[in-house]
Amino acid sequence: MADFTGEVIAKVGGQEYRLALGLRGIARLQEEYGANLDPIQGMGQAEGDLPDFSVLLRIVDVALERHHPEVAGDVAEQLLAADMSLPGKLLTAAFPDQKSEGRPGKSKARR
Structure with a gap:
């Protein structure tokens, strides 16, 4: 059986949390944001864009549930608040083959 992907350990207030954004978590996000996760993939594309904090919080919420x-x-x-890069880390862990800086489905171009 394959190793479970999508897990990240995060700490806050002296407490450690094991966050998991596996297939079930991605499926839940797809139900809420569409199959292509457009609001997630499009976050922070342009310089100075403020990310959608409701989406960032939802990613962490879903990852805590397991x-x-x-x-x-x-x-x-x-x-x-302790680590604003946490949603990107979770997405990168969930899609380890995608070299996408945390955006699923956006792999780097081949040279």
């Missing part, structure tokens, strides 16, 4: 379903809603906010 191993920490009992945590309070503000944990995702605290984790994100």
Whole structure:
């Protein structure tokens, strides 16, 4: 059986959290944001664009659900505030073959 992908360890307030954005998590995000995850793929493309924080928080919320379903809603906010690159890390972990800086389906061009 293949190793589970999409896991990242994050710490806040002395507590460690195991976040998982596997196929079930990606499927949930697709239900909410469309099959191509357009709002996620398009975040921060242009210089000076402010990311959609509701999307960033939702990625962290979904990733918390597998191993920490009992945590309070503000944990995702605290984790994100401590590390704004966390959603990108989760997406990169979920799609390890995509060299996309955290954007699924956007691989680098071959030379």
